[in-house]
Amino acid sequence: MTESLRALLQCQGNDHRRLTHRFEAENGHGWHEPGAAPVNSDVSVVIPAFNVDHCLRAVLDALAAQTLTPEVVVVDDASTDGTADIARSHPVVDRLIRLPARLGAATARNVGTAAASGSTIVFLDADMVIPPHVIADIAARATSDAVLIGFRHNIAHGAELPPAPDIHADHRVTWRPPVDTPLMYSRIVLDQPLDGRPLDDTRDLVDLGYGRTYYDWDLPRMVVTALLAVPRSALIDVGGFDPEFGRLGWGMEDTHLGAKLIAAGLLVVPLRQAVGFHLDPPDAAAAWQAKLATWPSTLRHYRRLLEAPMPRDVAASFTATAHRQLSRCEVYR
Numbered sequence: 001m002t003e004s005l006r007a008l009l010q011c012q013g014n015d016h017r018r019l020t021h022r023f024e025a026e027n028g029h030g031w032h033e034p035g036a037a038p039v040n041s042d043v044s045v046v047i048p049a050f051n052v053d054h055c056l057r058a059v060l061d062a063l064a065a066q067t068l069t070p071e072v073v074v075v076d077d078a079s080t081d082g083t084a085d086i087a088r089s090h091p092v093v094d095r096l097i098r099l100p101a102r103l104g105a106a107t108a109r110n111v112g113t114a115a116a117s118g119s120t121i122v123f124l125d126a127d128m129v130i131p132p133h134v135i136a137d138i139a140a141r142a143t144s145d146a147v148l149i150g151f152r153h154n155i156a157h158g159a160e161l162p163p164a165p166d167i168h169a170d171h172r173v174t175w176r177p178p179v180d181t182p183l184m185y186s187r188i189v190l191d192q193p194l195d196g197r198p199l200d201d202t203r204d205l206v207d208l209g210y211g212r213t214y215y216d217w218d219l220p221r222m223v224v225t226a227l228l229a230v231p232r233s234a235l236i237d238v239g240g241f242d243p244e245f246g247r248l249g250w251g252m253e254d255t256h257l258g259a260k261l262i263a264a265g266l267l268v269v270p271l272r273q274a275v276g277f278h279l280d281p282p283d284a285a286a287a288w289q290a291k292l293a294t295w296p297s298t299l300r301h302y303r304r305l306l307e308a309p310m311p312r313d314v315a316a317s318f319t320a321t322a323h324r325q326l327s328r329c330e331v332y333r
Contacts, residue, residue, distance in 0.1 A: 002309040006211075008263035009306075014209030014219055016146065016267040023141060031141070032272040034131075038139035044071040044118030044232075045135070048108035049126040053082035054157070055279040057090065062129045062276075064092040068136035073116050074126075075099065075108040083126075088332050096332040099325075104246015106253040107325065109225070113235060114322035115331075121232045123225040128152060130227065130276040131164065137273060138229045145234075146267045147258065150227030150274030157280045165275040172222055173199045183216040184295065190215075198222075204270050219268055223258025227276055230261065238264055239314035240322070244301060249294020252302040263310050 020031040029036040045063060049056060056074075063072055074087040076098040087096045095115055099108060113121055120142040122135065130150075138148055151173060153165035168174045175196035182189055198217050202208050208219040238260040245253035262268060281287055 002312075004307050005259055005263055005310045006306040008310050009220070009259060010211040012209060012262050012265060014262070014267055015206050016204075016269045017206065019143065019146060019267060019269065027140070029140075034133040034137055034273040036137055036140040038068050038136045040120070040139050040142060041068055041070075042119045043068070043122060043135060043139050043142070043229075044073060044116035044120070045122045045124050046109055046112035046116055047072070047074045047124050047126050048077060048105040048112065049074055049079065049083050049087065050077040050102065050105075050108075051079045051081045051083060052126040052281075053079075053086055054281060055127045055129075056083055056086045058129050058279065059124070059126055060087070060090045060092050062131075063124075063135070064090075065132050066130075066135045067132050068139055070122065070135050070139075071095075071116060071118055073097065073112045075112040075115075077105065077108045078102040094333060097326065098330040098332075100328050100330075103325075104243060105225075106241035106246040107243045110240040110243065110318070110322045111325050111329065113232065113240060114319065114326055116232070119232050121230050121235060123228045123230070124276075125226045125278070127279045127281070128226055128276040129161070129279060130274070134227075134274045134276065137271060141269075141271065142229055142231070144231045145265065146231075146269050147223060147261050148229040148274070149223060149268060149270050150229075150276065151270075151272070152224075152226045152276055152278040154278045154280060157282045157284060161277055165277050167272055167275045170275070172217070172224070173197065175217075177216060185221060185299070186213065186216045188215065199270060199272075205268055208268075219262055220255045220258035222268060222270075223254055223261070225254040225257075226278060227274060228254070230257075231266075234261060234264060234266055236315045236318055239311045239318045242301075242305065245298050248297040248301055250291035250298060251295050252298040256302050256305055259306065260311065
């Protein structure tokens, strides 16, 4: 009988220290130290975008200021504001793809992956402004067997940006969950306040291998597409993102992708220096409540997929589906 995705996760460790130590020995440069010279410039940034004209220009300006300029693919998920116009006119954008109808971020990322040419795909949210060293640091460390995760520092709409983003603003680094309330993911209830440090307390995620948890966190849930680098071949081999998440609502498509990549044998490795500013929309509170309203549906879908067999031999179908969707899109440049 074919093993479930959940069962396969129990078999995969996440001791990435051989990878990070080898990098440091070969380069004389700390894994988390910014400024390493990239040995591979074959990087594509894929940005799914829906009604983000309040922040997209700043995101693209930050990409234009990178010490290593990547290929940039923006996939407009049928926006009704000025998103497409901003992307079309910005010189850093190599390709703008406009979906014929709103299909969700999962489909947008799949289409962008099919259109991209890089061997490393960096998924960047359309509201993430990254410092100039981030893409070069990713390129210097990207390998065929690792998923590299970055972090985000939320900034209220209209607020002035601090001199540099702070990794401790990310809830995967500093986490203070509610008391006497079921936690969103695991549903466990804490009876006293917790000053959690998920990244530190798991030794940079090493201790989250083999299906282990840290309170509400497990290894797949650490995989967040706000800033994430994935080997393109591995991404295609596991079938990319499940588009059903986009139809159901918000969340979990990146967690599911992480689960598939981990089950396929990839390591999940944090880059502590890869931190971007996440620019909140003008209606941040209402937008967050709308997302949370759909969370139970996407979580149930994820749970069902965990009990299903790991997708196998799906690269050809992923490529065919993505290119078929791409053929129906408006493509600029």
